[in-house]
Amino acid sequence: MKTHENRLGPRSPSWGGVSFYSINSLNFLERMKSWSRAELLSPFVLGANCCARELYRLSGPNPQVSSIRENFLESEPIESCDVLIISGIINKQISPYILEAYERMLSPRYVIAVGTCAATGAVFETMASDEILPVDVYVGGCPPTLDTLMNGLDLLRERIRKGIKPRPQFIDGVTYES
Amino acid sequence: MSLRDELFKKFGTNFQSSFADKGTLTFPREYSFPLDSEETTLYQDFFFHLKDEYRFHMLIDICYEDVLGEGCLYYQFLNLEVYFCLQVTVPIGKSRYFPSLASLWKSAEVLEEDMMKHHHILQSEGRKTQQRVDLSLFKNEDKAPGIAPVPEYKMPLQPTESQRLRYWKRFGPHSSPFNGKMRVDLLISEEKVFDSQLVTGLYFRDFEKKCLSKDPNELIFFFERLCIKDSVFAPLLWIETIEQRFSISIPDKAKAIRMVWMELARVEGHLNFLWELTQELGFFVESSVFAELLEQVYHLFNIYSGKTQNFSLFTFGGMKKQNPIGWGTECLEVAKYLYKNIEDVEKEFNRNPRWMEVTKGFSMNAGTALDYGFTGPNLRACGVNFDTRKTQPTYFYDDVDFEVPLGIDGSTYDRFLVRLEELKQSLRIINQVLDHLPAGDVINKEHILYKGLYDQGADDLTYSLKEGVIPFREGSSFSSIEATEGQLGLFVRTDASKLKKVHVRSPSLIHSGAFSELIKGGELAGVFTAFQSLNLDPWEMDR
Numbered sequence: 001m002k003t004h005e006n007r008l009g010p011r012s013p014s015w016g017g018v019s020f021y022s023i024n025s026l027n028f029l030e031r032m033k034s035w036s037r038a039e040l041l042s043p044f045v046l047g048a049n050c051c052a053r054e055l056y057r058l059s060g061p062n063p064q065v066s067s068i069r070e071n072f073l074e075s076e077p078i079e080s081c082d083v084l085i086i087s088g089i090i091n092k093q094i095s096p097y098i099l100e101a102y103e104r105m106l107s108p109r110y111v112i113a114v115g116t117c118a119a120t121g122a123v124f125e126t127m128a129s130d131e132i133l134p135v136d137v138y139v140g141g142c143p144p145t146l147d148t149l150m151n152g153l154d155l156l157r158e159r160i161r162k163g164i165k166p167r168p169q170f171i172d173g174v175t176y177e178s
Numbered sequence: 179m180s181l182r183d184e185l186f187k188k189f190g191t192n193f194q195s196s197f198a199d200k201g202t203l204t205f206p207r208e209y210s211f212p213l214d215s216e217e218t219t220l221y222q223d224f225f226f227h228l229k230d231e232y233r234f235h236m237l238i239d240i241c242y243e244d245v246l247g248e249g250c251l252y253y254q255f256l257n258l259e260v261y262f263c264l265q266v267t268v269p270i271g272k273s274r275y276f277p278s279l280a281s282l283w284k285s286a287e288v289l290e291e292d293m294m295k296h297h298h299i300l301q302s303e304g305r306k307t308q309q310r311v312d313l314s315l316f317k318n319e320d321k322a323p324g325i326a327p328v329p330e331y332k333m334p335l336q337p338t339e340s341q342r343l344r345y346w347k348r349f350g351p352h353s354s355p356f357n358g359k360m361r362v363d364l365l366i367s368e369e370k371v372f373d374s375q376l377v378t379g380l381y382f383r384d385f386e387k388k389c390l391s392k393d394p395n396e397l398i399f400f401f402e403r404l405c406i407k408d409s410v411f412a413p414l415l416w417i418e419t420i421e422q423r424f425s426i427s428i429p430d431k432a433k434a435i436r437m438v439w440m441e442l443a444r445v446e447g448h449l450n451f452l453w454e455l456t457q458e459l460g461f462f463v464e465s466s467v468f469a470e471l472l473e474q475v476y477h478l479f480n481i482y483s484g485k486t487q488n489f490s491l492f493t494f495g496g497m498k499k500q501n502p503i504g505w506g507t508e509c510l511e512v513a514k515y516l517y518k519n520i521e522d523v524e525k526e527f528n529r530n531p532r533w534m535e536v537t538k539g540f541s542m543n544a545g546t547a548l549d550y551g552f553t554g555p556n557l558r559a560c561g562v563n564f565d566t567r568k569t570q571p572t573y574f575y576d577d578v579d580f581e582v583p584l585g586i587d588g589s590t591y592d593r594f595l596v597r598l599e600e601l602k603q604s605l606r607i608i609n610q611v612l613d614h615l616p617a618g619d620v621i622n623k624e625h626i627l628y629k630g631l632y633d634q635g636a637d638d639l640t641y642s643l644k645e646g647v648i649p650f651r652e653g654s655s656f657s658s659i660e661a662t663e664g665q666l667g668l669f670v671r672t673d674a675s676k677l678k679k680v681h682v683r684s685p686s687l688i689h690s691g692a693f694s695e696l697i698k699g700g701e702l703a704g705v706f707t708a709f710q711s712l713n714l715d716p717w718e719m720d721r
Contacts, residue, residue, distance in 0.1 A: 046351075048358035048716055049381075049406045050487045053450075057473075057486075078352055088358070088717075094351075094380040096325045097361070101352050123403060124383040142403075143487055 026163045037082070038160040041153070043112075044081035046101055050143045051087035051115035058149060082106045083156070086133070087114040089126045102133060108177075110156060110166045111135045114149065116142045134167035181232065181260050199261050199570065205268040221277045225253075225266075229282055233257050234264060235548055237283035239656070239683040241669045242293050247272055252669065253279075254656050254683070258548070258562075261569040265656055285551030288691030295379070296386070326377060328363055343367040351380060355458055355706040359716045362709070369702045374694040378720055385721040389680040394420060395494075402488045404682065405718045407450060409488045410443035411661040412682075415668050417492050418572075419657050423672070424494075430616040432496035433573045437611050438509070439491060441604040445516070446475050447662030448601045455594065455710050459536055467523055474512050481505055496621035506612050513605045520605075524598060534591065540696055540708040541589040550692040553685055554664030556712060559596045560588035566660040578610050590704070593711040658683065663713055686715040 026034065045052055078101055086098060102109065113119040113129040119138040121128040129135050136159065139152035169176040185193045185201060195201035205224075228234050234255035241252040251268040279286040328346045344367040350356030360380060365373035385404065392400055397416055404412040414436065421428065428436075449472045456465035476486045481502060483489035491498060527533050547560040557564060565582045567575045583599035585592030654671040667683025689712050696712075697705045 044352075046358050050403070050409075052358065053406065054486070057476075089381060089383050091380075091382055093382060097351050097380070100325065124385070124388065126383055145485075 030163060034160055034163045038157045041083050041157070041160075042076055042081045043083040043085050044076070044078055044101065044105065045085045045087070046098060047085075047087035047118075049088040049115075049117075051118070054143045054146065055085065055087065055114065055149060057146060078104045080106060082108065083110045083112065084133075085112045085114055086118045086129050086135075089117045089124055090121065090129055090132065091126050095127070095132045098129075099132060108166050110137075110160070112137045112139060112152060112156060114139045114152070115144060116140060134169050136166055181257060181262050185232065185264075200263050200265075202265045202267065205266065222279065222282065225279055225282055228255065228264075228266075232264075233259055236551055237279065237285050237289070238263075238551060238658075238665070239667055239669065239681075240286065240289040240293055241679075241681040242296075243671065243679045245678075252654070252656075254667070254669075258564060263656070265654075283551070284546075284549045285688055285691060288687060289551075292687060329375065331365060340367050340370075344372065355709055359714065364702070364705070366702060371697050371700055371702055371705050374697060374705075376690055376693060378690070378716065381717050381720040383721070386680050386682065390677050394677075398492065399488075399490060402490070403717075404721070405661075405666075405715050407447045407713075407715050407718075408443040408662055410439050410491075411659050411666055413490075414440070414492055415657065415659045415666055417494055418659070419655060419668055419670055420494055422655065422657065423651050426495050426622060428496045428622050429619055431618045432620045432622075434611050434615055435497055435501065435620060436492065437573045437575070437578075438608055441607045441611075442475065442478065442509075444604045444662050445601055445608075446472065448597045448604075449475065451597055451713050452594075452601075455707070458710050459533075459707060461533070464523060464526065467519065471516055471519055474515060478505075478509055478512055481508065493621070495623075496619075498621075500620055506615065510609065510612055513608050517602060517605050520598065520602060527598075537589070537591040537594060537707060537711075539589055539704055540700055540711075541587040541592075542692070542696060543588065546692075546695075547588060551688045552664070552692070553688075554661070555596045555600060556588075556593060556664065556689055558582065559585035559592040561585055566658065566665065574611065578607050580604075580607050590708050590711040654679075656683075661685065663715065664689070682718075682721060684715075684718045684721065686713075687719045690714055690719060 045055055082105060084098075084102055084105060088094075090098065102111070111129070111133050113135045116122050117124065117126065118129045119135075119140060123142060137152050137156045139148055141148050144152075165177070179187075182195055182198070182201065185195075185203070189203060192204045193201060194203075234257050236256040236258065237253065238256050239252075239254040241254075243250050243252070249270045249272070251270055253266040253268070255264045255266065256262070257264070278290060280290065328348045331344050331346055333341060333344075344365055346363055346365050348361060348363050350361045351358055356362055361377040363375040363377065364371050385400075389397060389400065398413045401412040401416045402409040420426075449468055453465055453468040453472060456462075456468060479486050479489060482505060483491060542560055544560045544562050547557050548562065552560070553564070561584050563582055563584055567580075568582060580603045583596050583603065585596050652672060652674055654669065656667060656669045658665045658667040664685030665683065666685060669679070669681040669683070670677065671679040693709070693712065697708055700708065
């Protein structure tokens with residue numbers, strides 16, 4: 001298993017520009033693939049904290065959440081999920097378990113860091129999720145509101161629809177596709 | 179002769195007590211001995227004497243403090259017959275070892291272990307303890323702890339048939355009942371569980387040490403993030419300790435509104451518990467009802483503060499702002515709606531044979547529960563009538579009419595029922611308080627901290643508290659509050675100028691100590707339900 005030594009290297013030129021990934025550059029099959037992937041995300045929520053409680057509200061009976069209801073509560077095994085939602089603080093104790101969950105997931109796999117603790121490690125001066133995993137979308141707030149959470153998920157959907165690949169891992173100077 | 183007088187007579191000047199229900203006792207000289215030695219009987223004799231003769235049946239908390247290499251232990255004991263809290267101070271000098279009290283109080287086992295992990299001190303008696311993450315690994319930056327291996331079962335020389343089939347299996351932290359909370363290793367044979375190990379520490383963030391570098395005003399926001407089940411009790415506890423220190427009185431209206439918020443937080447916590455339990459057991463119709471009721475409570479929070487959690491409401495000397503117009507009537511309407519719906523759901527559960535079957539078993543008797551230091555609904559489910567809202571009423575709890583629901587045998591079903599009934603009682607309290615809401619201001623503007631805040635500018639309060647312009651009163655204090663899950667305690671020691679020690683007494687940590695005894699010999703499916711019914715809060719446990 002890859003350990004905590006995962007560090008993000010410099011951004012590769014193939015990763016950065018949005019114009020490179022404009023939807024016209026994809027052929028029909030690729031577009032079909034990315035569309036289906038974006039429409040049926042199967043997220044896995046890791047964490048039992050205030051942000052996770054706010055996330056579970058997205059699948060509950062809330063008038064604010066009218067458009068899309070997420071199925072966070074249906075317990076799917078990690079092996080069939082493709083989006084990892086990290087919430088809560090990250091320290092050296094929990095990081096191997098997060099990496100384990102990440103490696104058991106379907107590929108390509110995307111990562112969302114929810115809340116100030118996971119995104120920046122600010123509140124309790126702990127690690128940020130950047131330090132162990134490549135993160136695609138950051139959602140701020142302590143805890144984030146429902147709107148912010150929905151925006152974060154929409155952002156990820158948009159990225160997938162455009163065909164943007166998940167951020168690769170850099171381990172010891174070698175690039176691994178997620 | 180009262181207990182206080184008895185203690186005065188026995189210990190003389192070593193015992194000090196300025197309140198009727200609190201006292202401090204310094205460890206008497208005649209019992210002291212070089213603690214590095216293996217001689218532990220005298221030490222334990224003294225505490226056995228306390229337990230046997232003065233009926234301190236509950237060990238609530240243990241705290242260790244290191245001042246310039248000189249260690250000091252603080253034990254908190256509770257006498258339930260006449261509510262009396264005793265703090266025993268034991269100076270242990272430069273010794274890194276101390277005798278264990280686990281043979282006298284079972285709660286000592288988990289408390290001592292927690293303390294050892296935080297301060298790297300050892301016990302003189304080696305014994306089998308639950309596996310936890312070793313904090314010394316934090317010191318070494320290069321090494322990260324990997325995933326701890328699952329323990330191997332050592333078969334006896336002549337095993338029985340069931341012993342031959344036993345094996346350890348890991349559950350969590352990814353799988354469903356322990357999702358994100360903790361990892362639990364179970365010793366299983368043919369769907370029966372014989373032993374368990376909790377692997378906690380996944381959310382360790384060094385809360386208590388980081389408190390010392392913060393300002394008292396900042397700490398209100400810091401304490402809101404201590405527990406995840408509610409964000410009312412912990413900051414309120416911190417504010418109450420500071421108010422006691424500076425002897426700040428708060429206006430009647432602020433008291434009433436604080437009461438309403440405490441009960442709302444209890445309603446939220448219990449609804450969350452019920453939602454989680456029904457979700458876990460597959461009662462999706464009932465769980466959707468609870469989710470809808472939770473949304474009603476969140477709606478109230480949203481109107482008041484614009485947030486559903488971590489709302490900053492309280493300040494030293496009262497509340498931050500007046501109630502929004504119409505919030506009281508909204509609150510009454512929601513309370514009425516909740517009460518009606520909960521009664522309906524209760525009827526469903528009473529008739530449901532499936533529910534009774536799923537939640538039966540895993541009982542605990544009252545004596546064991548007291549020995550383990552249980553508090554809150556988990557203790558009341560065992561049949562012990564102990565609620566600090568009744569024994570030590572603060573605010574207007576004396577004038578309010580409510581009942582303390584009790585269980586019979588402390589089974590999973592009882593733990594569920596007690597919480598359901600408590601929820602209704604909380605709604606009753608909210609109704610009564612809001613009906614007789616006093617008029618006036620919600621903040622006391624006369625006290626010293628407020629003047630420091632507004633006369634000298636906003637930054638000067640923290641400055642003056644930090645630099646000792648407004649001096650702290652020297653000394654230590656232990657205060658507690660009846661939170662959703664039990665007694666949340668806070669030990670604070672202050673110098674003349676600043677905070678020296680903050681220690682949190684977490685009810686979840688103490689409840690987790692009884693887990694392995696509770697589930698012994700139970701069915702595997704029931705173990706997950708029993709775990710849910712204890713309602714452990716990992717953020718509060720690991721701190």
